Amino acid sequence: MGHPEEVDVIVCGGGPAGSVVAGRLAYADPTLKVMLIEGGANNRDDPWVYRPGIYVRNMQRDGINDKATFYVDTQKSSHLRGRRSIVPCANILGGGSSINFQMYTRASASDWDDFKMEGWKADDLLPLMKRLENYQKPTNNDTHGYDGPIAISNGGQVQPVAQDFLRASHAIGVPFSDDIQDLKTAHGAEIWAKYINRHTGRRSDAATAYVHSVMDTQNNLFLRCNARVSRVLFDANNKAVGVTYVPSRNRANNADVVETIVKARKMVVLSSGTLGTPQILERSGVGNAELLNKLNIPVVSDVPGVGEEYQDHYTTLSIYRVSNETQTLDDFLRGDKDTQKELFAEWETSPEKARLSSNAIDAGFKIRPTEAELAEMGPEFNALWDRYFKDKPDKPVMFGSIVGGAYADHALLPPGKYVTMFQYLEYPASRGKIHVQSANPYVEPFFDSGFMNNKADFAPIRWSYKKTREVARRMDAFRGELASHHPRFHPDSPAAARDIDLQTAKELLPNGLTVGIHMGTWHSPSEAYDAAKVHEDIKYTAEDDQAIDDWIADHVETTWHSLGTCAMKPRAQGGVVDARLNVYGTQNLKCVDLSICPDNLGTNTYSSALLVGEKGADLVAEDLGLKLRFPHAPVPHAPVPIGKPATQLVR
Template identity: 85%
Template structure:
C-alpha cells in the first residue's frame, strides 16, 4: 500500500483503543482518510497471536520475542528491597489484546463514576459496553445482567474446555466464604467466584484481538484506512498550538551520525495519541506538551505547560504461588515443560472447542472484599484507605484471585510434577509512579519510576489475599503440597511453614507405590488420597510470619500489564492533561484516547476498559467531525463462518 503524505486523521498507536478509533472512523465514512501508526509488527494471522494457549511465550524476555517493550525502573527501589521492577508493554498491532492473558473482566460501576467527568458515568458507558461485545452462545452461562452485548465485534466465551480443577477451585472458595456467582462481571458484584470468561472465539478457537475486530475487517472491504507498522511516532507537529501532523521514525534505531531520520505525515483534521500509558506522555513531552521546566531543560519548545503529563502512573500488582496437585490432574505442565508428544497432540487437535491451545487454562477466579474481622488484622494504613475508598462503594473488590491449571514459571527450574498457580491481584493500589523523557531523541530511554509498593497501605491486602488463596488450595481435592520456592520464607518451626519435599530425594528414599503427595508432613498412597474435607481450620500467622510475607511481596510483586493514569482526564489546575472530550489542554485538534486518561484506577483486566475508552473516543471524534458511528452487519471477511454456525454468532 502506498502511504499518503496527508490524511484526515492520524491515530498514533495500534493498541486496543487505537484500533477501535481507527476502525470506527474509517468505517463511518469511506471518504475519510485515516492513518494508523503502530510501533510493532502486524499481528495478522500470526499463530503466536491467534492461538490462545501459547500466550505465555509472548510474555518472555528472551532476546527473541519482539512482541513487547520492557520498561525497567531507572532507580533501585527501597520499597522492593533494592529491586527494580520491569513493566512489559505490547509492541505489536492490537497491543495487549494480541498477547495478553485473554481474561474478560469489567471495571465496577463506581470506577467510572469516580472519574467525575461529564459523559463518563457508568450509565453513560453501558451502551458502549454492549456495542463492544459479541457474547457467544448467550454469554455461555446464565446471567441476570442486561449489561452484556451480543452483536459486537469482540467474541467472549469460556474458550475451549474448562479444566476440572476450576470446579475444584470454586468448591474450595465456597468453603472459605466466597460464594459462587453466575456473573461477577455485572458491574456490581465485588465478592464472588465464577468460571472466568475469556477473549476467545469458541467456534474458531482464536483469540479475540482488537486489530482483527476493528482494523483488518475494515481494511478488507475499504481502502481509506492506511496502516503503518514498525514505526515509532516521535512527535506531534504543531502550527502554534494546533496539531497538524506527526513525525515518525523506524522502530529500530537506524540513526547515522547521531541524526534521527523522520518521516512527516500531515493531518487535516485531528491527531489522536493512543500509544498507551507509557508511550503517550513521552510523545507529548517530545512535542512540547508537559512540564515547562523539563521541556526547557531539554531545549524543547513549550506548546502547552502541563505538569501532569507523565505523573500519577498506576498499575495493578500481582504475586503468584505454586501448589502441587495430583498426577491425574489435567494441567499444561507437560506442554510447557516441552514434552514432544504432548505438544504434538495439542497442535494437531482439530476441534477448536476442544483443543488445548484454544484456552488460556485460567478457568476460574474470584473477586473478594475483607470481612470486619479480617480488616482488624490489616493494619492502620489499609484501614484508613478502606474507610476513604472502599467502605461506601460495595461494588469495588479489593483483590482478584485466579487459578492457572499449570505452573506459570520456568519449567526448567521446577521439580517434576503437576502444579496449579494461584494469582493474587491488587486492583486499587495507593502507590503511584511517573515516567518522563530524558531527551528529545525518541530512541533514548525515559526516566521511569513504577512506584510499586511505595505506599505501605498496599502490603496488607496482598498479604491477606495470599493467605486466602493458600486456604483455597489446601481445601482442593487435587492439592498435594506447596512448592517452597514460590512461597514466603517462614521460620521452619512456624505453623505457617510451607510443607514441601525435594522430589529427587523422595524418589530415592520412598518405596514403590507411594505418591509424592504431601500435606502437613504426611504421606498418601494412591488408594488413600488427600482428603480436603478434613481441613477445618485456617493457618495461624504470627507477626514474624506477616513480616516474611511482606518481604516476599517486596521481592516478588510484579506488574499485571495494566498501566494507566499518566495523562489524566481532570481539571487542568488539578494536574489534568485532557478534558472530558479527551482534548489536550492548551492545544487544538489533538486528543488522547487510551488508558493514560484514567484519573483513578479501574478494578479490571484492562483490555475491556481500553476497548471502552476507544469506543467513547471514537464517538467523540465522530461528533466533532459531524459523522455517526456505522455498525457493520456482516461477519469479519477473513474469519469464515464454520459449518453449522449462524452468521450472527461471528465477530462483526
C-alpha cells in the same frame, strides 16, 4: 497500498483503543482518510497471536520475543528491597489484546463514576460496553452485548480443576456466581471468561475486529507498522497539523533520527498507551515547562500533569502440587515433545474444542475483607478502606485466579503437576511517573513504576496470599506446596510451606485432601504435615506476616495494566485532557487510551481500553460531524479456515 503524505485523521498507536478509533472512523465515512501508525509489527495471521494457549511465550524477556517493549525502573527501589521493576508494554498491532493473558473482567460501576467527568458515568458508558461485545456465555444479567466485534467465551475447554477451585473457594466464604462481571459484584467466584471465540478457537484481538475487517472492505484506512511516532506538529495557534515518525528499532540504538512527516487535515489522536503517550506529548512540547526547557524542547503548552500519577495493578503468585491425575498444561509447558505435538494437532483439527483454545485460567474470584480481617490489616490499609472502599460495595479489593499449571520456568521445577494461584491488587495506592530525558525518541525515558511506595498496598496482598493458600489446601487435587514459590517462613512456624515430593504427597493424601479428611484415612507417620488440621485456617504470627511482606517486596510484579499519566481531570488539579479528551492548551489533539484514567479501574484492562476507544470514537466523530455506522453482522460464527485471518466486520 501506498501511504499518503496527508490524511484527515492520524491515530498514533494501534493498541485496543487506537484500533477502535481508527476502525470506527474509517468505516463511518469511506471518503475519510485515516492513518494508523503502530510501533510494532502487524499481527495479522500470526499464529503466536491467534492461538490462545501459547500466550506465555509473549511474556518472556528472552531476546527472542519482539512483541513487547520492556520498561525498567531507572533507579533501584527501596520499597522493593533494592529491586528494579520491569513493566512490559505491547509492541504489536492490537497492543495488549494480541499478546495478553486473555482474561475477561470489567470494572465496577463506581470506578467510572469516580472519574467525576461529564459523559463518563457507568450509565453513560453501558451502551458502549454492549456495543463492543459478542458475549458467548450464558448469563442472567442485561449488561452484556451480543452483536459486537469482540468475542468473549469460556474458550475451548475448562479444566476440571476449575470446579475444584470454586468448591474450595465456597468453603472459605466466597460464593459461586454465574457472572461477577456485572459491574456490581465485588465478592464472588466464577468460571473465568476469556477473549476467545468459542466457534473458531481464536483469540479475539482488537486489530482483527476493528482494523483488518475495515481494510478488507475499504481503501481509506492506511496502516503503517514498525514506525514510532516521535512528535506532534503544531501550527502557530497550537493546532495539531500532523506528526513525525521514525523507524522502530532497538531502544538502545541512539543513531541519527530520520523523521517522516505525515500531515493531518482534521485531527491527531494519541493512543500510544500509558507509557508511550506522555513521551510523545513531551517531545512535542506539551508537558511540564520546567522539564521541557531543560531539554531544549520548545514549550507548546505547560501541562505539568503529563507523565505523572502512573498506576498499575500488582500481582504475586504461589505454586502448589496437585495429583498426577489432574489435567494441567505442565507437560506442554515443560517442553514434552509428544504432548506438544498432540496439543498442536488437536488445535489444527478442532480449534473450537482444543486445549490450546484456552489460557488455562479457568476460574477466579473477586473478594472483599470481613470486619475481622480488616482488623488484622493494619492502620494504613484501614485508612484507605474508609476513604476508598467502605462506601462503594461494588469495589473488590483483590482478584484471585487459578492457572492449571506452573507459571514458572519448568527447567527449575521438580517433576510433577502443579497449579498456580495468582493474587492481583486492583487499586494500589502507590504511584509512579515517566518522563523523557531527551527529544530523541530512541533515548530511554526516566521511569519510576512506584511499585509498593505506599505502605497501604502490602496488607491486601498479604491477606489475599493467605486466602488463595487456604483455597489451595482445600482442593481435592492438592498434594502439597512448592516452598520455593512461597514466603520464607521460619522452618518451625506452623505457617511454613511444606515442600514434599510427589510420592510422599501421594502417600499422605491418597484420595485428595477433602476426601481423606472425610473418610478418616489419616494414619500416615508423616504427621509433621499436620494433616488433621489442614482444613483449618493457618495461624500467622507477626514474624510470619513480615516474611510475607518481604516476599511481596521481592516478587511483586506488574500485570501489564498501566494506567494514568495523562489524567482526564481539571487542568488545575494536574489534568492533561478534558472530558472530551482534548489536550489542554492545544487544538485538534486528543488522547484516547488508558493514560487518561484519573483513578484506577478494578479489572483486566483490555475491556476498559476498548471502552475508552469506543467513547473516543464517538467524541471524534461528533467533532468531525460524522455518524458512526454499525452494519449487520456477517454470517454468525462461521468457522475460519486454518491459516487464514479471523476477519470479522466491525460493527
